[in-house]
Amino acid sequence: MKVAIGSDHAAYQLKQVIKKLLTDLGHQVEDLGAFTDSVPANDYHLTGAAVADQVREGKADRGIVMCGSGIGISIAANKVPGVDCALCNDLFTARKSREHNDARVLALGARVVGEEVAKEIVKIFMQTEFEGGRHIARNANIRKIEQKYSK
Amino acid sequence: MKIIIGSDQNGFGLKKVLIGHMESKGIEVTDMGVYTEDPVDYPDIAEQLALRIASGEFERGILICGTGVGMAIVANKVPGVRAACAHDVYSAERARKSNDAQVLTLGSLVVGTELAKSLVDAWVASEFAGGRSAPKVEKIKAVDERYRK
Numbered sequence: 001m002k003v004a005i006g007s008d009h010a011a012y013q014l015k016q017v018i019k020k021l022l023t024d025l026g027h028q029v030e031d032l033g034a035f036t037d038s039v040p041a042n043d044y045h046l047t048g049a050a051v052a053d054q055v056r057e058g059k060a061d062r063g064i065v066m067c068g069s070g071i072g073i074s075i076a077a078n079k080v081p082g083v084d085c086a087l088c089n090d091l092f093t094a095r096k097s098r099e100h101n102d103a104r105v106l107a108l109g110a111r112v113v114g115e116e117v118a119k120e121i122v123k124i125f126m127q128t129e130f131e132g133g134r135h136i137a138r139n140a141n142i143r144k145i146e147q148k149y150s151k
Numbered sequence: 152m153k154i155i156i157g158s159d160q161n162g163f164g165l166k167k168v169l170i171g172h173m174e175s176k177g178i179e180v181t182d183m184g185v186y187t188e189d190p191v192d193y194p195d196i197a198e199q200l201a202l203r204i205a206s207g208e209f210e211r212g213i214l215i216c217g218t219g220v221g222m223a224i225v226a227n228k229v230p231g232v233r234a235a236c237a238h239d240v241y242s243a244e245r246a247r248k249s250n251d252a253q254v255l256t257l258g259s260l261v262v263g264t265e266l267a268k269s270l271v272d273a274w275v276a277s278e279f280a281g282g283r284s285a286p287k288v289e290k291i292k293a294v295d296e297r298y299r300k
Contacts, residue, residue, distance in 0.1 A: 045293075049297075068245065071245060075291055078234075079294040086223075089238060103220065112242055149228065149230050
C-alpha cells in the first residue's frame with residue numbers, strides 16, 4: 001500500500017522507526033515531515049492535514065500521523081473532509097478503528113507508547129480490513145455530517 | 152464549569168458512573184443521552200454534542216463509545232470543536248494544556264471505570280496553557296477554515 005506519514009519534532013524518531021517497519025513490510029512510504037527533531041515544529045497540524053489530503057486525493061491508501069500525545073495531529077487530520085483519523089495507543093482500538101470505523105489515517109502519541117507497541121499498532125492497522133455490514137450506514141452518517149459543514 | 156456528556160449504547164454504563172463521579176465533586180453535568188442500552192448511531196450523538204460546544208452553550212463535553220474513536224472523528228468534523236480521545240492521564244492533561252480540546256472522548260471497552268474517572272479528573276483540572284501552544288491551535292483553526300462552508 002501507499003502510505004503517507006507525517007509528524008512533529010517530538011515524534012520524529014518514532015516516525016523513522018515506523019517508516020522502516022512499513023518499508024520492511026513492503027509498503028511504499030512518503031514522508032511529509034518533520035525532517036528534524038531539533039526544531040520545534042509549529043506547523044505540524046498542517047502536516048497532519050497534508051497527510052490527510054494525500055489520502056483524500058487518493059495519492060495514498062493510508063496515512064499515519066504522530067505528535068507527542070497524538071491529539072493535536074489527529075484533530076487536524078479529522079478536519080479534512082472524507083478522511084477519518086483514529087488515535088490509537090492500544091491494540092484493541094487499532095483493530096476496531098479499521099473493522100468498525102474504516103479509519104484510513106492512524107494517529108500515535110510518541111510520548112505515550114513505546115516503539116515496540118507502536119510497531120504492533122501499525123501492523124494491526126495496516127493488516128485489518130473494514131467489516132462493513134452495520135458499520136456502513138454509520139460511516140455514511142459521518143459523510144453527511146461533514147457535508148453540512150465543509151465546502 | 153458546565154459539562155455536557157453523551158454516549159452510545161456501549162458507553163451508557165460508563166456515562167452513568169462518570170456523571171455520578173462529577174456530580175459528587177460539585178460539577179454541573181447535563182446528560183444528553185443515550186438513556187437506554189438500545190443500539191443507536193454514535194455519529195448523531197457526537198454531532199449534537201459538538202454543536203452545543205461550538206455554539207458556546209457548554210464549555211466542555213465528554214463523549215463515550217466503545218473505543219472513543221468514532222466519537223472523536225465526528226466531533227472533530229464540527230467547525231470550532233477540538234475532540235481528544237485520551238486513555239492515559241498524560242494525554243488527558245495535554246488535551247487541555249496543549250490542544251485546548253473542549254471535548255474528551257473515551258472508549259468504554261478500552262478503559263475501566265476507575266481509570267476513566269482519573270482521566271476525567273485530569274482533563275477537568277487542566278486548562279489551556281497558551282504560550283507556544285497558542286499558534287499551534289491557531290493552525291488547527293486554519294485547517295478548519297480551509298474546508299468550512
